[in-house]
Every structure is written in structure tokens, then in C-alpha cells.
Amino acid sequence: MDRILIFNAKILTPYRLIDNGSILVENGKIVEVSRGRLPVSECIAIDAKGYYVSPGFIDIHTHGGGGYDFMDGTVEAYLGAARKHACYGTTAMVPTTLTSSLENLRETFEVYKQAKAANKMGAVFLGLHLEGPYFSMEQRGAQDPKYIRNPKREEYEKILSWSDDVVRWSAAPELEGALEFGRFLRERNILPSIGHSNAIYEEVIEAFENGYTHVTHLYSGMSGVRRINAYRYAGVIESAFLIDEMTVEIIADGAHLPASLLKLIYKIKGPQNIALITDSMRAAGMPEGEYILGSLKEGQKVIVEEGVAKLPDRTAFAGSVATADRLVRTMVQLAQVPLMEAVQMITATPARIMKVDDRKGSIAVGKDADLVIFDDDINVHLTMVEGRIVYKGEAL
Known part of the structure; x- marks a missing residue:
């Protein structure tokens, strides 16, 4: 019927x-x-x-769920994660990679194509989000340092020659070659996003002018106010607040950001410029315990406890175990945001950011x-x- x-x-x-x-x-x-x-x-x-x-929830930054990671290199990983997240209201998602070997990345591209064609009973895929490897070493978080480097045109041209499914790419814009990289992505209708960056305001402004109009998981893996030679400089966080047109995404799981910061972001940026994301790893929708962040072959061990994933030494979060319903619930109950606006942040706003609002994101x-x-x-x-x-x- x-x-x-x-x-x-x-x-x-x-x-x-x-x-x-x-x-x-x-x-x-x-x-x-x-x-x-x-x-x-x-x-x-x-x-x-x-x-x-x-409207169906749109998650523009997720690494997996239901025991699967998109870096596992299997069609079942994509389909399993898509099915699991659909149980919590996600109808569209942007599968996200981690810093990895080029071989692993190319394998991921090939598997994604197969999974997209086979996906009939889960959240649809809107394209791939590459998170890294062009990051600041100081702000790498749980990203594997052995793969982190500066962008070089020969390399990213080769990477994008392997796939036409990449729709966004997170990078640190202060790195040598990153501004050219941003322009290159924009020419190909790929969203450059500031992530894992130690930039100061002057660098962020220049990045914005070169196509970096979005910020990856605000507050996580980025600079706040910095002191350089005794002088204070605004970081990526303050820059995102100062640039009205900059859109941001937040991990609203109630752990990565407390109520006070959720309220601050909402007050300054408004629901029209905020996308709620899970940044979920394979443990989303699963019991607490030990898991692997990234591929089973090359990933890092993490511990899931107290509703969040952490590095084994507990010095940093390692993605989240959130599902989309939890994000909306957190914004309504913890941040005291009106329901309609909380829903807007996981429907209409991410749809507009990813340029699919002509067909998704609203009833x-x-x-x-x-x-x-x-x-x-x-x-x-x-x-x-x-x-x-x-x-x-x-x-x-």
C-alpha cells in the first residue's frame, strides 16, 4: 500500500x-x-x-551505532547503524569517518556506495563527512595523531577522485594550505567545516571568507580564548559567536556540554544556526562497556560509562553514545528550549546546512x-x- x-x-x-x-x-x-x-x-x-x-531527525555527524562503525569497512556496518538510529527518530544521516590510512579511507568509499544502494530499512545516507586528517595536533582529541598532517592539494585531489559522495570535510583552517583547501571544496559543492582547530579569530575570519562557514562540534576539539606572548586572542569558539552567519553543530547529549553552555549557544546563535548532532560511535544504542572507536582493525579502545564514551585514561571524551531523541530531550529538559525550536535544530537547520531543505527537514x-x-x-x-x-x- x-x-x-x-x-x-x-x-x-x-x-x-x-x-x-x-x-x-x-x-x-x-x-x-x-x-x-x-x-x-x-x-x-x-x-x-x-x-x-x-519531520524526521537529520544527523549530519555520526560515526556509527548499534555496535557498528562506518570505518569497519562492511556494508553491514552501514546498514546496521542506519537501522539502529532509525529506531530513535533519525531518518537521514551523514556517515562520518575518522583520521585513518588512505587505504582504509578508500575502502570506506567503496563500501559506502554499496551500502547506499542496499539501504532500505534505515536512515538514508546524505553523503560522507570526512573528519580529518587535516587537524591541529593540539586539538586532536581522540583522533589518532599518527595520521594528522597538513592538507596538500595532490593528496586531497586524489582522495576526492576516489568518490563523488563526500558532502562535507572538517579541517583546521590555520594549517598551511588549508585556505586553498577550503576554496577547492567549495568549488565542488563540498562543505568545509572548522574542526579540531587551534585557530584564533583573525584566522577564523579568513577561513570564513574562504568557504569555512560551519563549525564541527562547537566547544569540542577547538580553541577558546588563548594567550600568546601575554596577549589574549579570541579562539574558534568566540569566533563562531562573533560571526553571525557562521553555523554550528553541538553534541547535545547532556555530557559534552552542560546546561549553561547549551543555553549560551542557543541564546547567541539561535535555532536557525544550530544543528544538533550525535557524533555517535558504535556504542550508541548499546550497553556500557569497552568498545573500539573507528575501525575494528585500526581503531582505538574506548570506555563507555556514565552515558558517554571516553579514552581509556579518561582524559577526553571519544565521541558520544547519543541518539537523536536524546539530543532533543536534552535541549528541551536541560537547556529549557521550546520543543518546536529544539526540533528545528535537528530537522530544518541541518537540512539547510547540507542543502537538502528542498526535500527534507520540514512537514x-x-x-x-x-x-x-x-x-x-x-x-x-x-x-x-x-x-x-x-x-x-x-x-x-
Whole structure:
């Protein structure tokens, strides 16, 4: 049955909440949004039981979940992570790599193509995000230092010749060759993002002018105020606040950033410039314990405890174990952000940042039928991806 009617729903559109609303889906698209129950026959009817229906959650920075990492080099890793995250409301994602050998990276590209074609029951893939290897050694965090280096045109041209699926690339713009790298990416419609950077404001401004319009996991792996020869300089964090047009992403798991910083970011940047991300590693949706961050062959051991992943010596976080529902819940309950704006930060805003807002990120006629049904506590009860129900809980 290609026609699905969701009724008795509190629908979150980009601009309002429609109480007791209906959404009609045909052939994977939204064809009607209305107050009351639409008089439609010959359809699969789903009673939303008064729960919220929002656009599907879009995670533009994730390394895996459900026991899988995208660097594992298997189709099953991609499909398994996509299925697991769909259970928590994610309908679209940007699989993210770690600094690794070129051989491992090329293998990842080949596997991604196969996985994208085979992905029928999980969050759809929007393209790849390369996180590294062009990072500041001082701000590397959990990134493997043996792979960190400056960008060289010959190398990144070769990397991109292997794949046309790369849609964003995080790098430290203060490195030698990084500004040329940013321009190169922009010419190919790839989003350059400032990440794992020790830059000061003057370097960030120049980077912004050369295409770096987004900041990877704000506060994590980047400079704040620095003292150089006794003088203070604004870092990447302050620069992101000062440049109004700069978009940012935050790991809103309640661990990486406390309530005070979540409130500060929200107050300064606003929901239109903030994307909520999981930055999740393979332990997302899994029990606590020991895991590998990155590929099983070349990755690093991490410990998952207290709802977060850490390096074994506990000196730094190592990605997160968050799922998308937790991000929304954190913003509403911990940061006290209105629900509609919290949802905007994981739907409309990331869709606009990744330039897929023509088809995703909002509930509107003609858009993809990427929908999530959740209750007041942001517990997900149904996930629909392009008209396919990929997860349905017992409550429905």
C-alpha cells in the first residue's frame, strides 16, 4: 500500500503546531497536511494517539551505532547503524569517518556506495563527512595523531577522485594550505567545516571568507580564548559567536556540554544556526562497556560509562553514545528550549546546512515523507523514511 494516513496528531510544521492534524503520504511524499482527519479511503491508517509528529531527525555527524562503525569497512556496518538510529527518530544521516590510512579511507568509499544502494530499512545516507586528517595536533582529541598532517592539494585531489559522495570535510583552517583547501571544496559543492582547530579569530575570519562557514562540534576539539606572548586572542569558539552567519553543530547529549553552555549557544546563535548532532560511535544504542572507536582493525579502545564514551585514561571524551531523541530531550529538559525550536535544530537547520531543505527537514506538501512520532518525553514510537515505516513501537 503506497498511501498512508497519519491522524490524531500534533503536527510540528516549520511555523506552527497543528493540533488533531492529519498527514497523507503517497509514493514516499507528503501530499496533504490538514487539521482534523482527512476523509481518505483505501489507505494504511495510523492513529498517532495525540502524540507529536515532526519531520524526521537529520544527523549530519555520526560515526556509527548499534555496535557498528562506518570505518569497519562492511556494508553491514552501514546498514546496521542506519537501522539502529532509525529506531530513535533519525531518518537521514551523514556517515562520518575518522583520521585513518588512505587505504582504509578508500575502502570506506567503496563500501559506502554499496551500502547506499542496499539501504532500505534505515536512515538514508546524505553523503560522507570526512573528519580529518587535516587537524591541529593540539586539538586532536581522540583522533589518532599518527595520521594528522597538513592538507596538500595532490593528496586531497586524489582522495576526492576516489568518490563523488563526500558532502562535507572538517579541517583546521590555520594549517598551511588549508585556505586553498577550503576554496577547492567549495568549488565542488563540498562543505568545509572548522574542526579540531587551534585557530584564533583573525584566522577564523579568513577561513570564513574562504568557504569555512560551519563549525564541527562547537566547544569540542577547538580553541577558546588563548594567550600568546601575554596577549589574549579570541579562539574558534568566540569566533563562531562573533560571526553571525557562521553555523554550528553541538553534541547535545547532556555530557559534552552542560546546561549553561547549551543555553549560551542557543541564546547567541539561535535555532536557525544550530544543528544538533550525535557524533555517535558504535556504542550508541548499546550497553556500557569497552568498545573500539573507528575501525575494528585500526581503531582505538574506548570506555563507555556514565552515558558517554571516553579514552581509556579518561582524559577526553571519544565521541558520544547519543541518539537523536536524546539530543532533543536534552535541549528541551536541560537547556529549557521550546520543543518546536529544539526540533528545528535537528530537522530544518541541518537540512539547510547540507542543502537538502528542498526535500527534507520540514512537514510540507511535496517534501519527502520523513516523519517521526514521539510523546511528551521525546520517546520515539514510529519512524518513517521516504514513506517506508522502518520502526514502529508497541504504543502504536
